[in-house]
Amino acid sequence: MPSDYSLSDVLERLYENQQAVEAAVMELTLQIEKQGAREVDGNVRGALWTMGENAGHIRQGLARLKKLGIG
Numbered sequence: 001m002p003s004d005y006s007l008s009d010v011l012e013r014l015y016e017n018q019q020a021v022e023a024a025v026m027e028l029t030l031q032i033e034k035q036g037a038r039e040v041d042g043n044v045r046g047a048l049w050t051m052g053e054n055a056g057h058i059r060q061g062l063a064r065l066k067k068l069g070i071g
Contacts (some may be wrong), residue, residue, distance in 0.1 A: 008065045015058050022051045 029044045 007070065008062060011062055011065070015055070015062060018051060018055060018058070022048060022055070026050075035069070 025044060026041060029041060029048065032044065033041045
């Protein structure tokens with residue numbers, strides 16, 4: 001059983017934090033959108049898209065680390 005501070009555990013928690021930040025930013029984006037700030041809305045959505053793209057890569061890397069027993 002991996003320790004509480006194994007590499008894969010730490011990376012998993014970082015991934016979960018990224019998902020939480022993404023959700024919080026999306027909530028703020030929806031409020032900004034309601035206020036009509038289109039430029040800010042577009043910039044934030046671009047950043048959220050990047051986070052989403054990176055999340056998939058992170059998730060695959062975590063799965064590979066766990067499969068290889070690294071961490």
